Amino acid sequence: MNDIAVDLNQVCKYYPNVNALHPLTMSVKSGEVLGLFGHNGAGKSTLMKLILGILKPSTGSISALGHCPRSNQAHNYRTQFGYLPENVSFYEHLSGREVLHYLAKLKGHNKAQADKLLEEVDLAPAADRAVKTYSKGMRQRLGLAQAFLGEPKLLILDEPTVGLDPVATQDFYLTVDRLKSGGCAVILCSHVLPGVEHHIDRAMILSKGRKLALGPLAELRKAANLPIEVSVSGLTRADIESKMKGLISEPDWLQSSSEGSSEGALHNRFHSAAENKLDILRNLASEENLQDLHIKLPSLEDLYRYYLSDFNNAAV
Amino acid sequence: MNKILIVAQKEFRDGLRNRWTGAITVIFILMSLGLAYFGSATAGVLGFSSLESTLVSLASLCVMLIPLIALMLAYNCFVGELEQGTLLLLMTYPLSNAQLLLGKFVGQAAIITLASVLGFGLPAIIICIVSDVDVVSVLTAFSQFIVLASLLGWVFIAIAYIISLSVTEKSKAAGLALIVWFLFVLVFDLVLMAILVASEGNISATIVPFILWINPTDVFRILVYTIIGAESYSGVLQIAEHGADGTVYLFLVMMLWVILPLLCSWWIFNKKELSE
Structure with a gap:
C-alpha cells in the first residue's frame, strides 16, 4: 500500500496579477491529519483545489492517492476523495435526502449508505425538507455527509466546523478520528483554532501563498520557543x-x-x-x-x- | 455510461418538477390545435383546413418558439450550478466533464422530446378522431414533424451549453441566449435576403442553397417542407429549391448542428478552471 497520500513537488500557482501559491513541497501520509492555517487569501483554498485537480498548477507536480489529479483518467480515482468546500451549497429545490442520494449514486454508492450518513450527521428528521429551508448548520452537516460518502481515503475539508453546534463538532471529530484510523489522509483547514488542536498530527501555516511552518505541533512549539x-x-x-x-x-x-x-x-x-x-x-x-x-x-x-x-x- | 444516465435522470426530474416539461407540452398542444382549426380563420373558414397548411404554419411558429424554449431551458445549466457552487463540488466527484455534459444534454433533450411527442402527438390524435381525415397520412406527417421539432430543440440546447460554459454570470448567459436566438431566427434570413437581392444574382447559384445550412432553423424548415411535400417555398427558402434539399443530407446537417456545439462546449469545459 502506498503510504504517501498527497505529494506536492515545487508546486506553484500564479494568476496574472497575484502569486496565489509560491513553490511548495510537502506531503501527507495515509492516516495523517494535517491542519492548514492562514488568513483569508493565504492560499489555503488554492492549495486544496490544486490537490483536488480543480486548478492546474502553474509549475511543479502533484500526486493525490498516487495519481495526477489533472490527468484524463483522474475522475475514476475521485471515488476515494471527500471534499467539503467553504460555504457549501446544494440544489436548493431538492430535499436533503434527494441531494445525498444523487451524490451517492455519482460516487457509486447505494441509497442505504446515504440514509445511514443522514442519521449519523443527525439530519434524518429534516431529510425530506427542501434544502432551501435549511439553516447554515444543517447545510454544513449535509456537506459533511457528502464528504464522508464511501469511506474516503483522502478527505479535504475547508472550515468543517463553521456553523456546527458543540455536539455536532464533537461528532465530527469522532468521525475524522475513525476515518483516520482506517488509513484516511485528512487535510483540515480551520479558523477555529482551539477545537482543532487535539485532532491534528501536523500543522502547516500559510501566509500570502508561502509556507511559514510545517511540522508536528510539539516541534513547532519547540522551534518557536514560546x-x-x-x-x-x-x-x-x-x-x-x-x-x-x-x-x-x-x-x-x-x-x-x-x-x-x-x-x-x-x-x-x-x-x-x-x-x-x-x-x-x-x-x-x-x-x-x-x-x-x-x-x-x-x-x-x-x-x-x-x-x-x-x-x-x-x-x- | 451509467454516470451519464444518473445525471440525465436528475436533469429530467428537475424538468418535470419545475413544470418546464408540462409548460412546453401545453404550448405545443395549443399551437397545433389552434393552427389546425383556426389557421384559416382569416380566410373566413373555421375547422380543420388541410394537413399541409397546418404543418407549414406550425413549422413557421416552431422555428420561432422551439429555439427560444430550448435556450431558456438550457442557458443556466452550467452557469447556474457555477453560481450555486454545486459545479465545484461535482468537479471533485468521480465524473468526467464529458459525462456531466452528456448527462445534462440527454436529460434536457429528453424533456424537449417528451414535450414534442405529447404536444404534437395528442393534437394529431385529436385531429384524427374529430375530423374526417386520412388517418395514416396525418399520423405519418406528425410523427416526422415530432422528430424534426425535437432535433431543432436539441440543436439549441447544445448551443445554449456553449453560452452557459463561456460566462460566469447567469444574467450574461440569459442576454447572450437572447442574442443568439435573435440572430438565428430573425436576423440571418433578413441579411441573407438583403445580400442576395443586392448581389443581383452574381453569387454562384450552386453555393447559395448551402448558405442556408449555416442556420439550423432554415434547415429545419426545409426539412419540414420536404417531408410534407409542400409545393411552394416561401421567403428565403426559395433558394433551397436549387438542389440543397436532399432529406438525408439535411438530416445529417441537423445532426452536425447537435454534435459540433456539444464538442465545442466540451472543449470550453475542459479549458475552464473554477477559481471563483
Missing part, C-alpha cells in the same frame, strides 16, 4: 521570587487581572521559558500556602501569531 504562562494563587510575588531563585526577571511578570499587581497580591502570573516547567512545579508545589497553580502551554493560536509576526518582521 514562553509558558504560569498562574499562581496564594503566594505573593516576593514568595515566588525567593523560591524561584532568579528564574524570573522583572519583564516576565504579567498584569494580574483581578487586583492589579501590587506587592502583596495573592494572584500572580508570569512567563517563563518552556524548559523551566518542571523546576517551577517542583519549587512551588512544596510551598504550604499555595492554593492553585496553573501552567498554560502556548496554544496553537499563539504559535500561529508567532509564525505570522516572525514572517512579517522578516519581510520588513
Whole structure:
C-alpha cells in the first residue's frame, strides 16, 4: 500500500496579477491529519483545489492517492476523495435526502449508505425538507455527509466546523478520528483554532501563498520557543521570587487581572521559558500556602501569531 | 455510461418538477390545435383546413418558439450550478466533464422530446378522431414533424451549453441566449435576403442553397417542407429549391448542428478552471 497520500513537488500557482501559491513541497501520509492555517487569501483554498485537480498548477507536480489529479483518467480515482468546500451549497429545490442520494449514486454508492450518513450527521428528521429551508448548520452537516460518502481515503475539508453546534463538532471529530484510523489522509483547514488542536498530527501555516511552518505541533512549539504562562494563587510575588531563585526577571511578570499587581497580591502570573516547567512545579508545589497553580502551554493560536509576526518582521 | 444516465435522470426530474416539461407540452398542444382549426380563420373558414397548411404554419411558429424554449431551458445549466457552487463540488466527484455534459444534454433533450411527442402527438390524435381525415397520412406527417421539432430543440440546447460554459454570470448567459436566438431566427434570413437581392444574382447559384445550412432553423424548415411535400417555398427558402434539399443530407446537417456545439462546449469545459 502506498503510504504517501498527497505529494506536492515545487508546486506553484500564479494568476496574472497575484502569486496565489509560491513553490511548495510537502506531503501527507495515509492516516495523517494535517491542519492548514492562514488568513483569508493565504492560499489555503488554492492549495486544496490544486490537490483536488480543480486548478492546474502553474509549475511543479502533484500526486493525490498516487495519481495526477489533472490527468484524463483522474475522475475514476475521485471515488476515494471527500471534499467539503467553504460555504457549501446544494440544489436548493431538492430535499436533503434527494441531494445525498444523487451524490451517492455519482460516487457509486447505494441509497442505504446515504440514509445511514443522514442519521449519523443527525439530519434524518429534516431529510425530506427542501434544502432551501435549511439553516447554515444543517447545510454544513449535509456537506459533511457528502464528504464522508464511501469511506474516503483522502478527505479535504475547508472550515468543517463553521456553523456546527458543540455536539455536532464533537461528532465530527469522532468521525475524522475513525476515518483516520482506517488509513484516511485528512487535510483540515480551520479558523477555529482551539477545537482543532487535539485532532491534528501536523500543522502547516500559510501566509500570502508561502509556507511559514510545517511540522508536528510539539516541534513547532519547540522551534518557536514560546514562553509558558504560569498562574499562581496564594503566594505573593516576593514568595515566588525567593523560591524561584532568579528564574524570573522583572519583564516576565504579567498584569494580574483581578487586583492589579501590587506587592502583596495573592494572584500572580508570569512567563517563563518552556524548559523551566518542571523546576517551577517542583519549587512551588512544596510551598504550604499555595492554593492553585496553573501552567498554560502556548496554544496553537499563539504559535500561529508567532509564525505570522516572525514572517512579517522578516519581510520588513 | 451509467454516470451519464444518473445525471440525465436528475436533469429530467428537475424538468418535470419545475413544470418546464408540462409548460412546453401545453404550448405545443395549443399551437397545433389552434393552427389546425383556426389557421384559416382569416380566410373566413373555421375547422380543420388541410394537413399541409397546418404543418407549414406550425413549422413557421416552431422555428420561432422551439429555439427560444430550448435556450431558456438550457442557458443556466452550467452557469447556474457555477453560481450555486454545486459545479465545484461535482468537479471533485468521480465524473468526467464529458459525462456531466452528456448527462445534462440527454436529460434536457429528453424533456424537449417528451414535450414534442405529447404536444404534437395528442393534437394529431385529436385531429384524427374529430375530423374526417386520412388517418395514416396525418399520423405519418406528425410523427416526422415530432422528430424534426425535437432535433431543432436539441440543436439549441447544445448551443445554449456553449453560452452557459463561456460566462460566469447567469444574467450574461440569459442576454447572450437572447442574442443568439435573435440572430438565428430573425436576423440571418433578413441579411441573407438583403445580400442576395443586392448581389443581383452574381453569387454562384450552386453555393447559395448551402448558405442556408449555416442556420439550423432554415434547415429545419426545409426539412419540414420536404417531408410534407409542400409545393411552394416561401421567403428565403426559395433558394433551397436549387438542389440543397436532399432529406438525408439535411438530416445529417441537423445532426452536425447537435454534435459540433456539444464538442465545442466540451472543449470550453475542459479549458475552464473554477477559481471563483
